[in-house]
Amino acid sequence: MGILLILAGLVVLLVLLWQWHYHKNKVYFESKRIPYRGNGIFRVVLNSFKGLSILDDVISSYKRDKAENALVTGNNDFGVITLGIQDPDLLKAILVKDFDHFADRRMFSAPKNDYLFKKMLFFQKGEQWKALRSKLSPTFTTGKIKRLFSLFDQSGKKLVKYVEQEIGGNGDGGEFDIIEAYSKFTMDIIASSVCGIDSHAFDQKEPSFFEKMGQKMQLSFDGFTLLKIIVISLSTTIGDFFGFSFFARDVQDFFSVAIKSSIHDRQVKNEKRNDFIQLMLEAREDKLKIEDHELDRFERDAIIKTETTTDKASTAELLDDDGIVANAVLFMLAGYDTTQSLLIFVAYALALYPDIQDKLRTEIDQVLEENGGEFSYDSLNKMTYLDMVINETLRFYPPATVTDRGCTKDYKIPGTEFILKKGQGLIIPIYGLHHDADYFPEPEKFDPERFSAENKAKINQYAYLPFGGGPRNCIGMRFALAEVKVAISHLVHNFRIEPSKKTLIPMKFSKSNSLKPQGGMFLGLHKIQH
Numbered sequence: 066m067g068i069l070l071i072l073a074g075l076v077v078l079l080v081l082l083w084q085w086h087y088h089k090n091k092v093y094f095e096s097k098r099i100p101y102r103g104n105g106i107f108r109v110v111l112n113s114f115k116g117l118s119i120l121d122d123v124i125s126s127y128k129r130d131k132a133e134n135a136l137v138t139g140n141n142d143f144g145v146i147t148l149g150i151q152d153p154d155l156l157k158a159i160l161v162k163d164f165d166h167f168a169d170r171r172m173f174s175a176p177k178n179d180y181l182f183k184k185m186l187f188f189q190k191g192e193q194w195k196a197l198r199s200k201l202s203p204t205f206t207t208g209k210i211k212r213l214f215s216l217f218d219q220s221g222k223k224l225v226k227y228v229e230q231e232i233g234g235n236g237d238g239g240e241f242d243i244i245e246a247y248s249k250f251t252m253d254i255i256a257s258s259v260c261g262i263d264s265h266a267f268d269q270k271e272p273s274f275f276e277k278m279g280q281k282m283q284l285s286f287d288g289f290t291l292l293k294i295i296v297i298s299l300s301t302t303i304g305d306f307f308g309f310s311f312f313a314r315d316v317q318d319f320f321s322v323a324i325k326s327s328i329h330d331r332q333v334k335n336e337k338r339n340d341f342i343q344l345m346l347e348a349r350e351d352k353l354k355i356e357d358h359e360l361d362r363f364e365r366d367a368i369i370k371t372e373t374t375t376d377k378a379s380t381a382e383l384l385d386d387d388g389i390v391a392n393a394v395l396f397m398l399a400g401y402d403t404t405q406s407l408l409i410f411v412a413y414a415l416a417l418y419p420d421i422q423d424k425l426r427t428e429i430d431q432v433l434e435e436n437g438g439e440f441s442y443d444s445l446n447k448m449t450y451l452d453m454v455i456n457e458t459l460r461f462y463p464p465a466t467v468t469d470r471g472c473t474k475d476y477k478i479p480g481t482e483f484i485l486k487k488g489q490g491l492i493i494p495i496y497g498l499h500h501d502a503d504y505f506p507e508p509e510k511f512d513p514e515r516f517s518a519e520n521k522a523k524i525n526q527y528a529y530l531p532f533g534g535g536p537r538n539c540i541g542m543r544f545a546l547a548e549v550k551v552a553i554s555h556l557v558h559n560f561r562i563e564p565s566k567k568t569l570i571p572m573k574f575s576k577s578n579s580l581k582p583q584g585g586m587f588l589g590l591h592k593i594q595h
């Protein structure tokens with residue numbers, strides 16, 4: 066009885082403390098004319114136990130902020146002040162002009178057991194990040210992706226064969242879950258072009274060993290993972306004490322051994338191969354350069370303007386063999402789920418809008434005919450309608466629904482009296498901005514024409530952030546777009562895509578990390594006889 070009373074007392078005390086803390090923060094933020102939204106991480110975890118996803122939170126928070134005309138909102142996430150920024154002009158300043166204040170992510174440190182984390186670009190901070198990003202950026206230029214194109218195209222051809230088999234090869238396949246085929250396609254490309262390994266993904270229906278390992282490497286933001294993130298972000302020591310990690314040891318060891326033996330093999334044979342490991346080996350020795358003519362606006366924004374103070378020796382250490390393994394695995398982590406998500410929703414949109422599909426097929430077939438029946442990197446980049454369809458899909462269904470920044474130097478938020486301090490952070494609600502009628506009229510209408518040559522210029526670039534923005538944007542954008550164009554072109558040339566009985570209309574999203582449909586993406590695929 067005594068213990069129960071003490072426990073009840075402790076609970077009451079905790080609730081009172083929580084309320085006092087909430088009230089104190091509310092008064093603080095409101096004195097700076099910024100609405101207070103409480104503890105964002107706690108809200109997301111609580112919601113996940115109620116069956117709501119991070120996206121549900123992004124959507125409802127954005128709607129509320131919009132209704133209150135709040136362009137900046139405040140959170141206190143377990144002691145870390147985090148602002149939500151809904152204003153594209155402010156985002157332009159934060160992402161590009163004043164980037165020096167926001168070079169980091171709002172990140173926790175890596176748990177001991179996740180040994181691959183430590184050398185990944187995504188988790189680097191300050192000067193270390195600058196040095197590594199400068200080394201890796203030249204591996205993703207047009208010229209380098211062009212070198213990998215034949216690998217992408219081979220996977221595209223394997224994708225067509227696989228779909229043909231799955232739908233029975235008789236031209237009337239009926240229903241088909243396209244996620245499985247896209248999972249094989251994206252994993253096959255990562256295996257060949259990033260790791261220099263044959264994934265064997267298309268050899269069988271069941272996932273191959275490489276596929277299984279790659280899938281085990283993906284993060285899912287379920288309630289337990291979110292709890293782990295909270296514990297680790299509060300104290301890595303406590304996380305390590307409980308043996309928390311995000312990735313299983315055997316999976317990390319698998320990639321470590323496979324990639325290191327591929328490096329060793331080519332060093333012994335003095336052999337150069339056509340993959341990212343090769344590019345990273347060349348980047349390690351500063352043999353890669355970016356030509357200015359290779360850059361578009363998005364990439365010019367991404368140029369790191371300040372010189373890095375990290376010396377040459379520690380830069381080389383960032384990309385030693387462990388660094389190459391870590392970053393090859395990061396490309397799989399960052400590129401597998403996101404690219405798959407985009408592919409899934411392009412197929413869905415094409416099934417729902419047959420006119421768009423027909424128009425796209427006309428463009429693809431024409432380019433194919435002009436190129437003697439084969440695709441090339443340049444021919445795919447000439448397809449303007451394909452580009453428009455992809456851009457609109459990225460707007461409507463952005464694979465990454467939010468991104469973040471960590472403050473590296475105190476920053477007075479323009480238009481407010483608020484000073485964001487070093488170590489605090491901000492959240493960028495990509496999905497909310499993409500569905501905001503102020504920036505995209507009739508936002509719930511799927512309309513590739515928004516991205517036509519004449520309309521594109523009207524779009525506010527900082528309200529359209531599928532790949533983020535500024536120097537810390539997505540390094541893999543060109544890679545992703547090239548592989549997505551290959552897959553769509555092969556698929557649309559060979560199959561008519563239609564909704565089937567199990568197609569989700571309207572769409573319901575799952576609770577996974579990237580935007581994904583609930584329970585698979587079932588569509589009807591029908592072979593086109595050429």
Ligand code: HEM
Nearest residue numbers: 187396399400403404465468532533534537538539541545
């Ligand atoms: C459709 C596919 C993809 C989408 C929508 C996407 C989206 C994003 C977004 C929104 C960010 C955060 C950017 C920011 O905060 O400004 C990001 C970061 C990143 N992405 Fe992608 N991504 C895709 C594919 C890829 C691929 C294929 C790779 C690698 C091969 C990749 C590698 C990365 C890396 C390494 C970062 C962290 C960059 C850094 O912190 O310096 N992504 N991506």
